[in-house]
Amino acid sequence: MKLYTDQTIARDPLPTDLDMNDEFKSAFDLMENTKECLFITGKAGTGKSTLLKYFKANTGKRIIVLAPTGVAAINVGGQTIHSFFRLPPKIIRKDTIKRLRDKSLVENLDMVIIDEVSMVRADIMDGIDYALRLNRGRMKIPFGGVQMVFFGDLFQLSPVVENEAKELMEELYPSPYFFSAKVFNDCHIRAIELSTIYRQKDSSFMELLNRVRNKEYAQGDLDTLNNRVQKDTAISKKDTTVILTTTNRLANTINQDRLSMLPGKEITYEATATGKFEESAYPTDTSLKLKKGAQVILIKNDPAKQWVNGTLAKVVALSNDSVVVDINGRTCDVPVVKWQKIEYSYDKDKDKIEDEVVGAFAQYPIKLAWAITIHKSQGQTFDKVIIDLGHGAFTHGQLYVALSRCTCLDGIMLKRPVTHRDIIFDRRIYEFKGRFASLF
Structure with a gap:
């Protein structure tokens, strides 16, 4: 490693x-x-x-x-x-x-x-x-x-x-x-x-997203979205477009299925955690299983600016102590990264609040990424996505988050049509925004 x-x-x-x-x-x-x-x-x-x-x-x-x-x-x-x-x-x-x-x-x-x-x-x-x-x-x-x-x-x-x-x-x-x-x-x-x-430049798509966000959409908006539905037969298992799912279970199933289909040796990379770094805060897998050809997402910005958090890549070479990926035709050697857990303390002499490192987690900043959950996709930007709503969106704003990960409408593929039930609306949020409307 x-x-x-x-x-x-x-x-x-x-x-x-x-x-x-x-x-x-x-x-x-x-x-x-x-x-x-x-x-x-x-x-x-x-x-x-x-x-x-x-x-x-x-x-x-x-x-x-x-x-x-x-x-x-x-x-x-x-x-x-x-x-x-x-x-x-x-x-x-x-x-x-x-x-x-x-x-x-x-x-x-x-x-x-x-x-x-x-x-x-x-x-x-x-x-x-x-x-x-x-x-x-x-x-x-x-x-x-x-x-x-x-x-x-x-x-x-x-x-x-x-x-x-x-x-x-x-x-x-x-x-x-x-x-x-x-x-x-x-x-x-x-x-x-x-x-x-800064994510979307397509004004008509931004307006559609805003109507979905505010539950001000019309049937025509659903029709526009549902023109993006693709039959399962049209979505190849060789397609590298990331799939957004509503549940961890479905994302994990897709990722393990795709990984098992790849030929070649599987290598497991074990993370190291020290100090007060709780398992619930681990940013990626403690046992990261990879094969040559695996589709992955890089989950931290590279100081050398070869990639950013959310960049999709393909594993092109593996050994027991290295991972090499291809990013849009560029070969990049990915180093192990250390995440630090901090606690705050006050330095009286300096009259300054200090960050004290109390734990660390070291692992390759990589996750399998044929599929990720809508929840975990927040903050990410993709040129193309496949949205699999499964049995339906089940929480406020979930569909909006999924749609807004993509830079343009043409980059979206839906595995099934969007229905009114998928656009979940919590009136209490709108009431709060209404009380402070003059300040927004």
């Missing part, structure tokens, strides 16, 4: 062609020069992640970045909400929140950024509020006086509420979404919607 160097530690550098448009500058200015509570949102492909990374690299404020899941935290170079605040894995109540052993970090915070806020339940948001009040000794001020900045798209990922918690959540909150938290009765959110779309 090829060892990583400092240059192959998994970081996503800022794009060199960063577009500092007016809305980007305005959002940065509000984050840097005000203390307002901000919700930064936008359709798929509008640069939310780029803005977050840019702010993190250029702010003069003492900030931490948190996320609801281990994978999301690793991707943004932050810490999970639960690990930072020591929250229990259940419905959060005030009596479940404890004082932190070292309060100096929280006491010296200027800002908390929460990424993928659409996945954060209302009770967790109230838990964050109470934990900050408690540990900063400012019980009467929302979030203990810390500026909060939320990034996410409510039309994409939704919060997960386990079956056993649904009844209690329904008693406590009007919805599971973060904006239903009680803290927002006393804390005004200013919402900023980034609107410049």
Whole structure:
């Protein structure tokens, strides 16, 4: 296995062609020069992640970045909400929140950024509020006086509420979404919607996507989409177009089926995990099985800029300690990458918040990619996709996410027609957006 160097530690550098448009500058200015509570949102492909990374690299404020899941935290170079605040894995109540052993970090915070806020339940948001009040000794001020900045798209990922918690959540909150938290009765959110779309350039396709997103579509829109239906016989198993599925089971079945069809020796690459790197946060397989000819997706930007996160490739050579892929006719040697798990600490002498590495995971930044789930495709961009809705979309925004992965309508193939049932609409999100319409 090829060892990583400092240059192959998994970081996503800022794009060199960063577009500092007016809305980007305005959002940065509000984050840097005000203390307002901000919700930064936008359709798929509008640069939310780029803005977050840019702010993190250029702010003069003492900030931490948190996320609801281990994978999301690793991707943004932050810490999970639960690990930072020591929250229990259940419905959060005030009596479940404890004082932190070292309060100096929280006491010296200027800002908390929460990424993928659409996945954060209302009770967790109230838990964050109470934990900050408690540990900063400012019980009467929302979030203990810390500026909060939320990034996410409510039309994409939704919060997960386990079956056993649904009844209690329904008693406590009007919805599971973060904006239903009680803290927002006393804390005004200013919402900023980034609107410049960098993924799609086809204006008619962008308009269709927007109608699907807002459930303002007409039968003609379904007809347009369903013109993209291809019979199974027309989709060859030799087709390299990535298949988007609604479930992990279907994606795994397709990938293992395609891998088994390839001739030649299968090689397994074992990851190494050290320190406090939980299995739930592993960014790829611990036992990565590959063959020559396998279709894969690269899941981290290359510092040498040979590929970006989401690039599709074909394995052209394997040995026990190397993986070589073909990317659009270019041969690239893929190194092992180290992902780091960090926790935050406060350096009193420097008056600075430091990132402390507490765990690491090393593996080739590769996944099999004949098929991936719609959920895991978020943030990716493809020129062509096959969308397999199986028994149907089952959660708010799922169809929109699948369609919006593609750069143009002509690049989409559907395995079955889209129906009205596949366009799932949560009115509570539209009611929230309506309350803050003047701010978007």
